Amino acid sequence: xxxxxxxxxxxxxxxxxxxxxxxxxxxxxxxxxxxxxxxxxxxxxxxxxxxxxxxxxxxxxxxxxxxxxxxxxxxxxxxxxxxxxxxxxxxxxxxxxxxxxxxxxxxxxxxxxxxxxxxxxxxxxxxxxxxxxxxxxxxxxxxxxxxxxxxxxxxxxxxxxxxxxxxxxxxxxxxxxxxxxxxxxxxxxxxxxxxxxxxxxxxxxxxxxxxxxxxxxxxxxxxxxxxxxxxxxxxxxxxxxxxxxxxxxxxxxxxxxxxxxxxxxxxxxxxxxxxxxxxxxxxxxxxxxxxxxxxxxxxxxxxxxxxxxxxxxxxxxxxxxxxxxxxxxxxxxxxxxxxxxxxxxxxxxxxxxxxxxxxxxxxxxxxxxxxxxxxxxxxxxxxxxxxxxxxxxxxxxxxxxxxxxxxxxxxxxxxxxxxxxxxxxxxxxxxxxxxxxxxxxxxxxxxxxxxxxxxxxxxxxxxxxxxxxxxxxxxxxxxxxxxxxxxxxxxxxxxxxxxxxxxxxxxxxxxxxxxxxxxxxxxxxxxxxxxxxxxxxxxxxxxxxxxxxxxxxxxxxxxxxxxxxxxxxxxxxxxxxxxxxxxxxxxxxxxxxxxxxxxxxxxxxxxxxxxxxxxxxxxxxxxxxxxxxxxxxxxxxxxxxxxxxxxxxxxxxxxxxxxxxxxxxxxxxxxxxxxxxxxxxxxxxxxxxxxxxxxxxxxxxxxxxxxxxxxxxxxxxxxxxxxxxxxxxx
Amino acid sequence: xxxxxxxxxxxxxxxxxxxxxxxxxxxxxxxxxxxxxxxxxxxxxxxxxxxxxxxxxxxxxxxxxxxxxxxxxxxxxxxxxxxxxxxxxxxxxxxxxxxxxxxxxxxxxxxxxxxxxxxxxxxxxxxxxxxxxxxxxxxxxxxxxxxxxxxxx
Numbered sequence: 001x002x003x004x005x006x007x008x009x010x011x012x013x014x015x016x017x018x019x020x021x022x023x024x025x026x027x028x029x030x031x032x033x034x035x036x037x038x039x040x041x042x043x044x045x046x047x048x049x050x051x052x053x054x055x056x057x058x059x060x061x062x063x064x065x066x067x068x069x070x071x072x073x074x075x076x077x078x079x080x081x082x083x084x085x086x087x088x089x090x091x092x093x094x095x096x097x098x099x100x101x102x103x104x105x106x107x108x109x110x111x112x113x114x115x116x117x118x119x120x121x122x123x124x125x126x127x128x129x130x131x132x133x134x135x136x137x138x139x140x141x142x143x144x145x146x147x148x149x150x151x152x153x154x155x156x157x158x159x160x161x162x163x164x165x166x167x168x169x170x171x172x173x174x175x176x177x178x179x180x181x182x183x184x185x186x187x188x189x190x191x192x193x194x195x196x197x198x199x200x201x202x203x204x205x206x207x208x209x210x211x212x213x214x215x216x217x218x219x220x221x222x223x224x225x226x227x228x229x230x231x232x233x234x235x236x237x238x239x240x241x242x243x244x245x246x247x248x249x250x251x252x253x254x255x256x257x258x259x260x261x262x263x264x265x266x267x268x269x270x271x272x273x274x275x276x277x278x279x280x281x282x283x284x285x286x287x288x289x290x291x292x293x294x295x296x297x298x299x300x301x302x303x304x305x306x307x308x309x310x311x312x313x314x315x316x317x318x319x320x321x322x323x324x325x326x327x328x329x330x331x332x333x334x335x336x337x338x339x340x341x342x343x344x345x346x347x348x349x350x351x352x353x354x355x356x357x358x359x360x361x362x363x364x365x366x367x368x369x370x371x372x373x374x375x376x377x378x379x380x381x382x383x384x385x386x387x388x389x390x391x392x393x394x395x396x397x398x399x400x401x402x403x404x405x406x407x408x409x410x411x412x413x414x415x416x417x418x419x420x421x422x423x424x425x426x427x428x429x430x431x432x433x434x435x436x437x438x439x440x441x442x443x444x445x446x447x448x449x450x451x452x453x454x455x456x457x458x459x460x461x462x463x464x465x466x467x468x469x470x471x472x473x474x475x476x477x478x479x480x481x482x483x484x485x486x487x488x489x490x491x492x493x494x495x496x497x498x499x500x501x502x503x504x505x506x507x508x509x510x511x512x513x514x515x516x517x518x519x520x521x522x523x524x525x526x527x528x529x530x531x532x533x534x535x536x537x538x539x540x541x542x543x544x545x546x547x548x549x550x551x552x553x554x555x556x557x558x559x560x561x562x563x564x565x566x567x568x569x570x571x572x573x574x575x576x577x578x579x580x581x582x583x584x585x586x587x588x589x590x591x592x593x594x595x596x597x598x599x600x601x602x603x604x605x606x607x608x609x610x611x612x613x614x615x616x617x618x619x620x621x622x623x624x625x626x627x628x629x630x631x632x633x634x635x636x637x638x639x640x641x642x643x644x645x646x647x648x649x650x651x652x653x654x655x656x657x658x659x660x661x662x663x664x665x666x667x668x669x670x671x672x673x674x675x676x677x678x679x680x681x682x683x684x685x686x687x688x689x690x691x692x693x694x695x696x697x698x699x700x701x702x703x704x705x706x707x708x709x710x711x712x713x714x715x716x717x718x719x720x721x722x723x724x725x726x727x728x729x730x
Numbered sequence: 731x732x733x734x735x736x737x738x739x740x741x742x743x744x745x746x747x748x749x750x751x752x753x754x755x756x757x758x759x760x761x762x763x764x765x766x767x768x769x770x771x772x773x774x775x776x777x778x779x780x781x782x783x784x785x786x787x788x789x790x791x792x793x794x795x796x797x798x799x800x801x802x803x804x805x806x807x808x809x810x811x812x813x814x815x816x817x818x819x820x821x822x823x824x825x826x827x828x829x830x831x832x833x834x835x836x837x838x839x840x841x842x843x844x845x846x847x848x849x850x851x852x853x854x855x856x857x858x859x860x861x862x863x864x865x866x867x868x869x870x871x872x873x874x875x876x877x878x879x880x881x882x883x
Contacts, residue, residue: 008834009787011833011834012834015833051837052765054836054837055836058743058744058745058746059742059743060743060758079867079870079871079872080871080872083837083841083867084837087837087840087841091746094751094752094753095751096750096751096753115870117863117866117870118865118868120845121866123848124844124848127848127849128749128844128848128849129748129751131751152863153852155853156811156848158855159848159849159851159853160848162849162851221808221811222808222815223812223855225805226810226851229805261807261810261811262807262808262811264807265805265807265810265811266807266808266809268806268807268808269805269808272803272805291861299809300774300775300776301776301777301778301806301807302807303776304776304778304806305778305806305807334775335774335775336731336774337775338775338776338778338779338780339776398882403765470843506829571772633809
C-alpha cells in the first residue's frame with residue numbers, strides 16, 4: 001500500500017475544492033484511506049494520519065474513529081507521536097467519554113518521564129482536560145512534581161495543580177504545603193497562592209527593567225494582574241488582609257503608566273480588587289476616580305470596562321459615582337451599542353430628586369435618537385424615574401406625553417394601565433392631560449399605547465375638553481362632533497389594534513353622558529352591534545342594551561372613575577449590590593419579578609373598588625377579594641357599581657360575574673339585572689356593574705361568584721355580601 | 731479563560747482550544763453562534779461583548795479573529811494583552827505570520843498555545859522562554875531534521 005499522503009499535501013488538496021460537495025468527497029475518500037490504514041495497525045504513519053484527521057475535524061467532519069489511535073500515539077515512545085497524540089486527545093476526547101480514562105496510565109508514566117518536554121505534554125493535557133477521576137488518580141504524581149527543582153516544569157505543575165483542585169476541591173489540603181515553598185522563587189512563572197505577595201508586587205513595580213517580561217515598559221503585567229487578583233481573593237472578607245494591602249494598592253493605582261492598554265489593564269485589576277476587598281473609603285474614591293478617568297479615554301474598550309465597573313458600584317458608592325455623572329451622560333451619545341446600554345443603565349441608577357430635570361432632558365433626548373432595541377427599556381426607566389422623583393404633576397404628565405409621542409409603540413403593555421391610573425389620580429391635571437392627548441391623537445394614531453391612553457382619557461374627560469377648561473395652557477376649541485370624529489376614526493383605522501378599538505368604543509359610550517348629542521353615539525353603538533370582532537360586538541350589544549332598557553342606569557354606570565389605589569408595581573427591581581459582590585444584578589433589573597401565585601388564589605389578583613362620587617361606600621372583605629359597593633338611591637333600582645382591576649401580568653379571560661339574591665316573600669322579589677362588562681381584565685382594570693331592581697326594603701344579602709381563566713387555569717371565587725347600608729334602599 | 735477560537739472573516743475555524751468540558755455538539759453550536767455574533771460586529775464597536783453568561787473578548791489581526799471567552803470576574807483588558815502576546819509568539823515563530831501559516835501548520839499553533847497557556851492561564855510570561863521551549867521540543871521530533879519547519883508528517 002502506498003504511503004498515506006502528507007498532511008500539508010492534504011490541506012493543499014482540500015483547499016482546492018470549489019464546492020462543499022467536492023470538499024466532502026475528498027474528505028470521505030481520505031477518511032476511508034485513513035480508516036484502512038488504522039486497521040492495518042501501521043505504526044509508521046499513524047501520526048501522519050491522526051494529524052490529517054485533526055485537520056478534517058477542525059473543518060467540522062466527524063473524527064471519532066481516531067480516538068483510540070490517539071491513545072496509541074500517546075503510548076508510543078516517539079516524541080513526535082506523543083505530541084500529536086496528546087493534541088488529538090485534547091481535541092477529540094473529553095471527560096464525557098469513557099475512553100479518556102484509558103489515558104490515565106499513559107499520563108502517569110509520562111509525568112515521570114526523563115524528558116521534561118514529555119512531562120510537559122502530560123501536565124498540559126491533564127491541566128486542560130483532566131476529568132475529576134483522572135485528577136483524583138493522578139493528584140499524587142502532581143503533588144510530587146511540585147517539589148521539582150526544574151523551573152520549566154514547576155510552573156506547569158502549579159497550573160495543573162490548580163486545575164486538579166478546581167475539579168476535586170477536597171484535594172486542596174494535599175497541595176497546601178508545597179505551594180508555600182513556591183513563593184520564595186524568583187522565577188516569574190509560578191507565583192500562585194498565599195501571602196508575601198505584597199512584597200513581591202512591590203518589588204515588581206519598583207525593580208528595574210526586565211526585558212524578558214516587559215510589555216510596553218511595564219514589568220510583567222501578567223504577573224502583576226495575577227497577584228492583584230490573588231490579593232482580591234484574599235482580602236475579600238478579611239479586614240486585616242485588606243488593611244495590609246491598602247498601601248500597595250494605592251501605590252499601583254498612582255504609579256502605573258496609563259498610556260497603553262497594558263497599564264490600564266493593571267489599573268482595572270487594581271480597581272476591581274479595591275472594590276472587592278474591605279478597603280477604606282479613600283481608596284474606594286481613588287478607584288472610582290480612576291474609572292472616571294477611564295470614561296474620558298479615547299479607547300472605547302476602556303470606556304466600556306469603566307461603565308461596567310461603575311454600574312457594579314453605583315449602589316454602594318453612590319455619591320462618588322455621582323461626581324462623574326456628566327461624563328456618563330455623554331456616553332449616551334457613544335457609537336457603540338454596549339457602551340450606550342451601560343451608560344443608559346447607569347444614568348437611570350444615578351437619577352435622584354436633585355438632578356431629575358437635567359437627567360430627564362438627556363434621557364428623553366436619548367430616547368428620541370436611540371436604536372429600537374433600547375426604547376422599551378428606556379421608556380420604562382423614564383416612567384419609573386418620573387414616578388419617583390417628579391418635581392411637579394405637570395412635569396410628570398409632560399414627561400409621559402413626551403415618551404408616548406416619541407417612543408409610543410415601544411412602550412410596554414403594562415404601562416398603559418399604570419399611566420391611566422396616574423392620570424386619574426392627578427385630578428387637577430385632567431383638563432390639561434386630555435387636551436394634550438387629544439392634540440397628540442390628531443397628529444398620529446399609529447402608536448397603540450398612546451392611542452389607548454388617549455382614548456381612555458377622552459372618554460373620561462371629554463366634557464372638560466369641549467368646554468375648554470384648561471388652565472395650564474391655551475385651551476383649544478373643539479366640538480363634540482370633532483371629538484367623536486377622532487374616536488370613530490380609531491375604530492375604523494387599520495392601524496388600530498383590537499384592544500385599541502375596544503378602548504375607543506368604550507370611550508365613545510362614556511361620552512354619551514358627558515356630551516349633549518347622544519344620537520350619534522347611539523348610532524355608532526348600534527352599528528358595531530353587528531361587528532365581526534366578537535369583543536366589539538359584545539360591547540356594542542351591551543351598550544345598546546344600556547340605551548334601550550337600562551337608560552336610567554346609564555349615568556351612574558358611566559360616571560367618572562374614582563381615585564384608584566396603587567396596585568403592586570411590576571417595574572424593574574433595584575440593582576442589589578452588596579459589598580464585595582462582583583456579579584452584576586443588572587440583568588435582573590430588566591425583568592420584573594416573576595408572578596408565582598398559585599392559580600387557585602384569587603387573593604391579590606382582583607381589586608374591586610368603587611366610584612366614590614356620590615354616596616357612602618361600603619364593602620366587604622373576604623379572604624379572596626375586596627368588594628366595594630356604591631348604591632344609587634334611585635327609587636326603583638339600587639345600582640351597584642363595581643370596578644375591578646387585574647393586577648397580575650397575565651390576562652384574565654372568560655370572566656363571568658354572577659350574583660344572586662335570596663327570594664323573599666315580598667311580591668316583587670329582587671331581580672338581578674344583567675351584568676355588564678366593560679374593558680375586559682386584560683392585565684389592567686375593568687369596570688362592570690350590577691343593576692339590582694328591587695322594591696323591598698330590608699336587609700339585602702347577595703351571593704357573588706366570580707369565574708375566570710388565568711394563565712390557562714380556571715379560577716372560581718365565592719363571597720357573600722350582607723352589609724348593604726340602609727341608605728341603599730331608602 | 732473558558733475557550734479560545736480563531737476564525738477567518740468568512741467564518742472558517744482555524745483553531746479551537748477548549749478549557750471546559752463540553753460535548754462535540756455543544757462546541758459546534760457555540761462556535762457557530764459566536765462566530766456569527768462576532769462577525770456581525772461593526773468595526774467601531776468595542777472588543778468586548780456579553781454573550782450568554784460569559785464575557786467575550788475578541789480582536790482582529792489581519793484576516794483572523796482571535797476570540798476568547800472569559801468569566802465574569804476576569805479582566806478583559808488583560809485578556810486583550812494575552813491575545814496580543816500569543817500573536818507575537820506566532821509572529822516570532824513563523825517569521826511575520828499570516829493566516830496561511832496557521833492553516834498549514836495548525837498543529838504548531840496549538841503547540842505554541844500550549845506552551846503559553848495552561849488550563850486557560852498564562853504559564854510563562856517571558857516571550858523568550860516560551861519560544862526557546864518550543865524550539866527545543868521541535869528538535870526532539872523524529873526524524874530529526876536540521877530545520878524544524880520541514881514537514882515531519
